[in-house]
Amino acid sequence: HTRRNFIKIGSLGLGATAIAGGTMNWAVGSSSKKLSGGLKSAPILKKVSTYCEVCFWKCAGWAHVTTEGQIQKITGNADDPQCNGRLCPRGTGGVGMFSDPDRLKTPLIRITKNGEQTYREASWEEAFDFIAKKMKEIAEKDGPESMALFNHGSSGKYFTQLLNAYGSNNVTAPSFAQCRGPRDTGFELTFGESVSSPEVTDIRDTRCLVLIGSHIGENMHNGQVQEMSEAIDKGATIITVDPRLSTAASKSKYWLPIKPSTDLALLLSWIHVLIYNDLYNKEYVAKYAEGFNELKEHVRSFTPEWAYGITTIKPEVIRNTAREMANAAPATIIHPGRHTSWYGDDVQRSRAIAILNALLGSWGNRGGIFFKEGIKVPDFPHPAYPKPSWSWQDTLNGRYPLAKESITNTIIEASIPAEGNTHPIKGWIVSGTNLIVSIPLKEQLMKAMQSLELLVVVDTMPMEITGYADVVLPECTYLERYDDLRATPHREPTLVLRMPAVEPMYESKPAWWIAKQIGERLGLGAYFNFTDFKEVIDWQLKQLGLSLEEMERIGVKKYARKTPAYILPDSDHKFKTASGKIQLFSKELEEAGFDSMPKFTAHAQPEEGFYRLIYGRAPMHTFSRTANNRNLVALMPENAVWVNPQVAELWGLKKDQYVWLKNQDGVVSNFSVKVRVTERIRWDSVYIVHGFGHHHKPLTYAFGRGVNDTELITDVAIDPIMGGTGMRGNFVTFLKDEPKKEAKL
Ligand code: MGD
Ligand code: SF4
Secondary structure: OOOOOOOHHHHHOOOHHHHHHHOOOOOOOOOOOOOOOOOOOOOOOEEEEEEEEOOOOOEEEEEEEOOOOOEEEEEEEOOOOOOOOOOOHHHHHHHHHOOOOOOOOOEEEEEEEEEEEEEEEEEHHHHHHHHHHHEEEEEHHHOOEEEEEEEEOHHHHHHHHHHHHHHOOOOOOOHHHHHHHHHHHHHHHHHOOOOOOOEEEEEHHHHHHEEEEEEEEEEEHHHHHHHHHHHHOOEEEEEEEEOEHHHHHHHHOEOOOOOOOOHHHHHHHHHHHHHHHOOOOHHHHHHHHHOOOHHHHHOOOHHHHHHHHHHHHOOOHHHHHHEEEEEEEEOOEEEEOOOOOOOOHHHHHHHHHHHEEEEEEEEOOOOEEEEOOOOOOOOOOOOOOOOOOOOHHHOOOOOOOOOOOOOOHHHHHHOOOOOOOOOOOOOEEEEOOOOOHOOOOOOOHHHHOOOOOOEEEEEEEEHHHHHOOOOOEEEOOOOHOOOOOOOEEEOOEEEEEOOOOOOOOOEEOOOOHHHHHHHHHOOOOOOOOOOOOHHHHEEEEEEEEOOOHHHHOOOOEEOOOOOOOOOOOOOOOOOOOOOOOOOOHHHHHHHHHOOOOOOOOOOOOOOOOEEEEEEEOOOOOOOOOOOOHHHHHHHHHOOOOEEEEEHHHHHOOOOOOEEEEEOOOOOOOOOOEEEOOOOOOOOEEEEOOOOOOOOOOOOOEOOOOOHHHHHHHOOOOOOOOOOOOEOOOOOEEEEEEOOOOOOOO
């Protein structure tokens, strides 16, 4: 018996009334001309300031609005140092998010009709009353701590405020345990702070950039890509470590096609060469680091010859690349990466990367890692939040002692009733994250969703996650709303305004409004003491001595730095660790019962006939959120599985043939995937781009295109230090004929 059957929103014939009520503003930006049938556009009336929400680089831009109220295109704001006036293909195609005909149009409430579960269209009032009633019941029965929020993107902020006001801080996002958590933890342990987002890597002025599995260029973080091509033009050496010839690898002086899962051995051997060949920055290390002697002893035996046997990278290549790094230092960056939850020992790999940067003197030097600076935007006044009696830390049950942010998977686990589950979660709000595609271990996720007393999903699109909700709330897209000022610290402090270019389509509403309305019904109106979010921004700008009118005109406000970006000569710089010194040897790890310095441990390798499943990004898509964007689907409609020619021959696979993938646990992909035969991938691995293989029919553009890597990730190696879910220990084989499958939904 399932409490919550999956409901296909599109099968309900909903939304007709709403469509008639809204204006259809089709995008006619350059990338969408083909699709929108060459619609003639009216003259441009105004340019409205926004920042992009297609990924979290948040490039500042202008929405060009015609006299007929259509968004004709989005362009970059030339004053924004994060994009320099140029958007990436996804940012340009962002209008497709707004004009998507499959958008959620009205609130929906799950009902049972003739014994079948279905949704009915509801008014906002009804939806809010439903949610408030359930949230009150949960607070009374189990305490407000039993509500959790899963969020990603700008909208999460308002629901976080709602939950905090209600009495819970069980707020979580996949961006920690499924993504940058291991990297941030590794760098915090070493330097006392993380490398942030956008990363504080000084790529523009670097002379040597080392990429370990970070595929800048395919992983399209705008400013970073621009800086990398600038660095290449200026003659920087690029060294790329990747089992696949990524775009970055193809632009590199050295491509090290490493055996997957062995990166830590290469890193340790580089540390060995720097120390034992006297190539490290002695002055910097003596002045700013502690634990050098322990490190030297620790890496004594990690010679390039040792690493060769593990990584398949030749000893002279390891020595030469170490020398290149040292020659360019301190203008050398061993890039910390971003999506780093790979093998379960990812904090230690990130530590090794941090240590290399330390030995080269990168942090605090031009062309290495700079100190960020930002503008502090004052908080809009609100009463103090109540103190919850327990929080996400309690869902760890003593595990992952160095987790600084909450872990999606332990919140999911706490949502499954079980003996000994002393901190049960009973309700979720899910905003801006398609958990079905982003969270590995699908069975656990399904069980949790079946157990909940309330599941509210706030989204712009009928993504898979919406089919499990009790209530679905249609949020308007970033082009139709105000949001917080962008104030993320980076090389130059900036403020960016996002305001609505057009009125929200259909019945959709901004998240700040949704959170406020729920709050008011829960008696928490004092926490949302404004009528329109515009008031909040106006107030904040005034505190900063600016005005909304000026920001509307300029979009981006740039400030001069007040603090130096690099360590000044003769300064007595203190790092943000407890002792003020870089931790080559980590006492904190030792005290928590972990290795104080990184060690290599071997990971499982594929059995015969199986290949390691590696995944990554494409420049036209972001996770699963763009998969139905018609502008971007036109550029890349589906993913393909990259297969080495040797393997293709062995299996008799031809270019463009469709195959199913089956993993080590017998899980078969939902759909078939096109074969791409290429020398650019090692024979022991296959590669697919993440975010495809949607099985929700209302996503008319995304449905059935390509495969979903997440459902093939059934073996997860959890990092004991911070709970990151290592997802790269899964192996697949090919099925050429359509497998018999049970319906999965
Ligand atoms: P998306 O898949 O892009 O990101 O995973 P998610 O956070 O789930 O889904 C975003 C959701 O937000 C979509 O449903 C979209 O329609 C909705 N949305 C878009 N704009 C708005 C808005 O303005 N408001 C609201 N309310 N909703 C909006 C990302 C996560 O996945 C991350 S960060 C990483 S790094 C991991 N990557 C990854 C991987 O590479 N491989 C595998 N197998 N799993 C992964 N999981 C992680
Ligand atoms: Fe948007 Fe591209 Fe910038 Fe990301 S990098 S914020 S998708 S323009």
